[in-house]
Amino acid sequence: GQQVMQIPQYQHVQEGEDFTTYCNSSTTLSNIQWYKQRPGGHPVFLIQLVKSGEVKKQKRLTFQFGEAKKNSSLHITATQTTDVGTYFCATLKAAGNKLTFGGGTRVLVKP
Amino acid sequence: GAVVSQHPSWVICKSGTSVKIECRSLDFQATTMFWYRQFPKQSLMLMATSNEGSKATYEQGVEKDKFLINHASLTLSTLTVTSAHPEDSSFYICSARRLAGPSTDTQYFGPGTRLTVL
Numbered sequence: 001g002q003q004v005m006q007i008p009q010y011q012h013v014q015e016g017e018d019f020t021t022y023c024n025s026s027t028t029l030s031n032i033q034w035y036k037q038r039p040g041g042h043p044v045f046l047i048q049l050v051k052s053g054e055v056k057k058q059k060r061l062t063f064q065f066g067e068a069k070k071n072s073s074l075h076i077t078a079t080q081t082t083d084v085g086t087y088f089c090a091t092l093k094a095a096g097n098k099l100t101f102g103g104g105t106r107v108l109v110k111p
Numbered sequence: 112g113a114v115v116s117q118h119p120s121w122v123i124c125k126s127g128t129s130v131k132i133e134c135r136s137l138d139f140q141a142t143t144m145f146w147y148r149q150f151p152k153q154s155l156m157l158m159a160t161s162n163e164g165s166k167a168t169y170e171q172g173v174e175k176d177k178f179l180i181n182h183a184s185l186t187l188s189t190l191t192v193t194s195a196h197p198e199d200s201s202f203y204i205c206s207a208r209r210l211a212g213p214s215t216d217t218q219y220f221g222p223g224t225r226l227t228v229l
């Protein structure tokens with residue numbers, strides 16, 4: 001089945017620094033979604049990308065969909081302690097509307 | 112808008128008992144709800160798709176007789192873990208997809224139910 005792999009699995013970031021998490025697939029994706037899950041919480045939808053090369057920004061977060069639609073990235077600038085959590089990418093399969101999640105990147109911020 | 116609730120938020124039960132978890136879409140109608148399971152420090156794994164008025168569709172490896180799903184209305188789906196065992200201890204999360212209106216591709220997640228089986 002369709003799988004998405006995320007790297008890195010863990011990310012320790014110094015407050016104020018930037019970091020990027022990546023999502024990769026061996027097959028072409030029709031879409032990619034990103035979610036954030038705070039410790040003890042549930043996934044919260046951040047964004048969906050559908051177009052080749054698409055770039056979307058939400059304040060300090062920049063989301064990109066690769067030209068070949070096989071990878072995506074989430075870049076966070078000037079990391080804050082509120083950015084702590086696990087960031088998941090997921091792809092929505094049209095048939096059945098099922099979401100397949102990547103393994104997640106667990107982000108810890110050092111003050 | 113697009114709020115999904117789950118009840119209970121946590122439950123502790125004895126091995127062999129059954130536990131029912133409710134998932135409700137509070138301010139929208141959801142023709143489809145999804146049930147996920149998440150073990151500590153792992154990703155979400157889809158267990159089944161719950162369709163209003165019809166049988167649920169289970170993912171490979173998920174026992175339908177153990178995880179009973181009922182989607183009685185456009186705002187309520189229930190997951191019953193029957194004869195629970197300690198290995199069923201996990202975080203169970205539901206999500207709901209809007210029937211109509213904006214963002215029908217978006218799934219809205221409930222707060223999750225933490226099940227501990229002793």
